[in-house]
Amino acid sequence: MPNYALEVQFFNTFILRPEASNRVYIEESRIKGGYNEDFVNIGPKAHLVDENYSETRRDNALIYSGVYNSRTDVNKTNVFNAAENITRSVDPANGSITKLHAEDTNLNILQEDKVSYALIDKDALFTAEGGQLTASGAKVIGQVVPYLGKYGCQNPESFAIKGARKYFADKSRGAILRLSRDGITEISAAGMRDYFKDNLKLADKVVGGYDDSADEYVVSLQGSNISSTYDTLTYDETVKGWVSFYNYKPDFMFSLNKEFYSLYHNNVWEHYSNNHYNTFYKETVSATVTFIANGNPSDVKNFTAINYEGSPGWEMVGSNTDYGSYATTVLPSTNTISGDIVSRFTDKEGKYYSQLMNTGAGGLGMIAGVGISGIKGTTANVTMKHSSTSEVELFTVSHNITISS
Numbered sequence: 001m002p003n004y005a006l007e008v009q010f011f012n013t014f015i016l017r018p019e020a021s022n023r024v025y026i027e028e029s030r031i032k033g034g035y036n037e038d039f040v041n042i043g044p045k046a047h048l049v050d051e052n053y054s055e056t057r058r059d060n061a062l063i064y065s066g067v068y069n070s071r072t073d074v075n076k077t078n079v080f081n082a083a084e085n086i087t088r089s090v091d092p093a094n095g096s097i098t099k100l101h102a103e104d105t106n107l108n109i110l111q112e113d114k115v116s117y118a119l120i121d122k123d124a125l126f127t128a129e130g131g132q133l134t135a136s137g138a139k140v141i142g143q144v145v146p147y148l149g150k151y152g153c154q155n156p157e158s159f160a161i162k163g164a165r166k167y168f169a170d171k172s173r174g175a176i177l178r179l180s181r182d183g184i185t186e187i188s189a190a191g192m193r194d195y196f197k198d199n200l201k202l203a204d205k206v207v208g209g210y211d212d213s214a215d216e217y218v219v220s221l222q223g224s225n226i227s228s229t230y231d232t233l234t235y236d237e238t239v240k241g242w243v244s245f246y247n248y249k250p251d252f253m254f255s256l257n258k259e260f261y262s263l264y265h266n267n268v269w270e271h272y273s274n275n276h277y278n279t280f281y282k283e284t285v286s287a288t289v290t291f292i293a294n295g296n297p298s299d300v301k302n303f304t305a306i307n308y309e310g311s312p313g314w315e316m317v318g319s320n321t322d323y324g325s326y327a328t329t330v331l332p333s334t335n336t337i338s339g340d341i342v343s344r345f346t347d348k349e350g351k352y353y354s355q356l357m358n359t360g361a362g363g364l365g366m367i368a369g370v371g372i373s374g375i376k377g378t379t380a381n382v383t384m385k386h387s388s389t390s391e392v393e394l395f396t397v398s399h400n401i402t403i404s405s
Helices: 193-202
Strands: 005-007 013-016 025-028 039-041 061-063 087-089 097-103 106-111 115-126 132-146 160-162 165-170 175-180 183-186 205-211 216-222 230-236 241-246 252-256 259-264 267-270 287-293 301-310 315-321 346-348 351-355 375-377 380-386 394-403
Touching: 061 097, 087 132, 160 205, 160 216, 165 205, 165 216, 175 193, 175 216, 193 216, 205 252, 205 259, 287 394, 301 315, 301 380, 315 375, 380 394
Parallel strands: none
Antiparallel strands: 005 039, 013 025, 061 087, 097 106, 106 115, 115 132, 160 165, 165 175, 175 183, 205 216, 216 230, 230 241, 252 259, 259 267, 287 380, 301 351, 301 375, 301 394, 315 380, 346 351
């Protein structure tokens, strides 16, 4: 094929024309082309064709390419030199690699059943006492060092980052984990261990993201076996605990410039963008708070009344005891319904008060009937609800009780 100059729009390219073809293929070798040039000389270009090529899939190995030189703009990130030792394998007994994350001069490696890190451009040396030192090494991917603990990650979509902290789910062990400079911590053990052990295994998808605005890790368990097909809840680093469930089901979550966003049905939604509370993806829901009343926990009690401090408009939508005694709904103080419904909060000097009326299923010697006050038990589960789209407060909730004789 004779040499000739071909004018192109891209600079410093490789040009290849297959035999007996008029089609020319151009591959750019640099991020940007040469200086003030708009053509290249094709010239001769040798190449080999492997008719028996095949693909090899290695789920537990790493490989690195050539580099992009920012000074010369030569891009070799698509070059893998088989003559060099450019691979590094991890223990296949720990499953496939599900996530890689570069941090400083280390590469975090998440496998299905193990979390490790690889030293980049250095190797680990160990003292006689077992201490670890690092030294410059000739290999790009140095020694692979495992973190303590038998944990892994099967759902890379749960991975989220905040500074030096990395969060992810280990579905096989029913745990939510935080990887930081002090190692791996099971944050699901902060009051929610049983919940995650029961529900993570049911999830088909575990979506994670970090909310920079609230300084919270958000995780959404999604699947047909999850209640209402999803549970979205948050871990707060300030209180070191799980603080809330939310009524939205994100496809993806991320923070940008201290603002929190989520993707839902191919749309990007900005959170905290207006003053419409309890509204997610244009759907308004009610805020609910569920808690356990267990004053004098060893005594059998009659819970005769409930009162709270906070905004007007709260409603008690459910209350039952461990003895199987149920209370009727307590309507908000703002409700204007009249008649035989006696359970309604009344404003008394800034505190909202109501008797608790049982539903008729008194149980264990409790006199039943709508006109009878109180529910009997050692503890009571209570759920409060508010339907406002404005900011409201629930400061305290308490009960009046009498000890059963």
